[in-house]
Amino acid sequence: xxxxxxxxxxxxCRKGEDEAxxxxxxxxxxxxxxxxxxxxxxxxxxxxxxxxxxxxxxxNLHRYDGGFPxxxxxxxxxxxxxxxxxxxxxxxxxxxxxxxxxxxxxxxSGDDPAAETIRKERVKLLFSALAEIPEELAEILVLRDLDGxxxxxxxxxxxxxxxxxxxxxxxARAEVAKRVRxxxxxxGPGALASLALAAGAIV
Amino acid sequence: xxxxxxxxxxxxxxEEAFDAHRPGCAECDLLGRDMDNVGVLARSLAAPALPGxxxxxxxxxxxxxxxxxxxxxxxxxxxxxxxxxxxxxxxxSHLSRCAGCGEVAKTLFTLRGLEAPVPAPWLATRLNAxxxxxxxxxxxxxxxxxxxxxxxxxxxxxxxxxxAMMLTGFNPADLARKAGAARLENVAGGAVAAARSGxxxxxxxxxxxxxxxxxxxxxxxAGYSRATFVNALALVMRTEPRKTPDRGKxxxxxxxxxxxxxxxxxxxPEPAPLxxxxxxx
Numbered sequence: 001x002x003x004x005x006x007x008x009x010x011x012x013c014r015k016g017e018d019e020a021x022x023x024x025x026x027x028x029x030x031x032x033x034x035x036x037x038x039x040x041x042x043x044x045x046x047x048x049x050x051x052x053x054x055x056x057x058x059x060n061l062h063r064y065d066g067g068f069p070x071x072x073x074x075x076x077x078x079x080x081x082x083x084x085x086x087x088x089x090x091x092x093x094x095x096x097x098x099x100x101x102x103x104x105x106x107x108x109s110g111d112d113p114a115a116e117t118i119r120k121e122r123v124k125l126l127f128s129a130l131a132e133i134p135e136e137l138a139e140i141l142v143l144r145d146l147d148g149x150x151x152x153x154x155x156x157x158x159x160x161x162x163x164x165x166x167x168x169x170x171x172a173r174a175e176v177a178k179r180v181r182x183x184x185x186x187x188g189p190g191a192l193a194s195l196a197l198a199a200g201a202i203v
Numbered sequence: 204x205x206x207x208x209x210x211x212x213x214x215x216x217x218e219e220a221f222d223a224h225r226p227g228c229a230e231c232d233l234l235g236r237d238m239d240n241v242g243v244l245a246r247s248l249a250a251p252a253l254p255g256x257x258x259x260x261x262x263x264x265x266x267x268x269x270x271x272x273x274x275x276x277x278x279x280x281x282x283x284x285x286x287x288x289x290x291x292x293x294x295x296s297h298l299s300r301c302a303g304c305g306e307v308a309k310t311l312f313t314l315r316g317l318e319a320p321v322p323a324p325w326l327a328t329r330l331n332a333x334x335x336x337x338x339x340x341x342x343x344x345x346x347x348x349x350x351x352x353x354x355x356x357x358x359x360x361x362x363x364x365x366x367a368m369m370l371t372g373f374n375p376a377d378l379a380r381k382a383g384a385a386r387l388e389n390v391a392g393g394a395v396a397a398a399r400s401g402x403x404x405x406x407x408x409x410x411x412x413x414x415x416x417x418x419x420x421x422x423x424x425a426g427y428s429r430a431t432f433v434n435a436l437a438l439v440m441r442t443e444p445r446k447t448p449d450r451g452k453x454x455x456x457x458x459x460x461x462x463x464x465x466x467x468x469x470x471x472p473e474p475a476p477l478x479x480x481x482x483x484x
Contacts, residue, residue, distance in 0.1 A: 047254060106248040
């Protein structure tokens with residue numbers, strides 16, 4: 001949607017049009033909940049965080065000037081809330097442990113239960129490694145690889161040049177890959193299959 | 204054997220240099236494949252579905268809170284005590300999250316509380332003492348002197364003096380004119396006598412002439428003093444309020460409007476301040 005259409009939608013929301021707000025929620029509700037879930041990995045926390053993000057967005061609609069894509073503006077507004085939740089989760093003792101319940105909503109159910117179990121373990125490994133890297137790297141990987149935002153959207157949301165976004169994404173993937181490899185090697189020969197095989201099975 | 208370039212390339216975020224380095228380095232090539240697989244795995248995950256209850260809750264947000272600009276309008280109404288309970292709930296919901304609006308509201312309510320300071324106990328005691336003790340009785344002479352010394356008394360006296368002067372026919376201008384004519388007559392007579400007399404008589408005549416000149420000047424000075432007095436009386440009598448010329452205005456001036464507004468506001472009962480403690484709940 002163009003910047004003009006985004007601004008028009010925001011203006012209608014500011015005027016109190018229920019239909020416009022419904023359109024707003026339907027357009028961005030899924031994306032905001034997805035970002036919130038990837039930062040919290042808990043359904044209740046993600047719902048609470050998404051609610052906080054939408055409250056903040058509604059209260060700041062008058063600040064939107066159409067200069068950003070609307071999704072980037074929403075992410076920029078919600079960044080501090082997400083980082084706060086992420087830090088809160090990292091302070092918990094069990095933040096490195098990712099439960100099956102946490103990754104279940106991210107997996108599409110398949111016909112083969114054995115393959116599904118392996119896939120679930122790989123995703124748990126990915127998220128536990130993600131929780132160990134610095135947050136400025138983790139947020140880029142979440143927004144780009146998990147939530148599918150474009151480089152320019154991430155750059156505008158975080159106030160970074162595109163080159164910095166790419167360089168941080170490169171470092172984030174490298175740090176996660178190194179940690180996955182270390183965990184895998186600590187697990188011994190009977191541990192999970194290599195990440196390469198895992199990804200190969202997915203693709 | 205560990206690659207010496209790997210860490211420098213990764214920490215520097217040099218992706219292109221790393222890709223160029225990979226084919227000749229087994230360790231970096233393995234890391235590169237792991238990195239590719241991390242990206243592939245992450246992008247393959249499904250987005251968690253938005254719960255229906257959450258969507259329904261999000262749709263009610265406009266009824267639960269207000270924007271910063273809406274909060275400004277509600278703050279004005281809250282200060283006047285005219286805010287509705289439903290609006291107040293939305294306003295407080297906003298203040299609980301918006302530090303800027305919360306600070307503004309707190310400051311304005313604090314300033315409003317300063318408008319009605321509690322007087323010190325000693326002031327109340329003194330006012331009560333003054334009220335309890337009536338003023339001592341004054342003598343008739345003191346009251347008369349005080350009445351004459353007042354502005355109204357001074358003006359009355361000035362009018363009475365002017366009327367008395369008119370009734371007696373006293374005119375300072377006539378006095379001055381008479382003094383001038385007498386002087387001319389004396390000067391002419393003196394000149395004739397001087398022409399007919401000797402040196403001793405001329406000296407005596409000159410002394411007499413000087414004395415008469417002095418007397419004439421004294422009379423003129425007295426005339427000027429009376430004239431000054433009459434002019435002063437005229438100025439005093441002009442202190443009556445004069446009619447303001449019509450300038451074509453259709454309403455009161457802005458200053459008057461402010462005064463009227465101030466009187467209107469002062470006469471209006473102040474609304475009770477809202478408790479601050481409940482805002483953060």
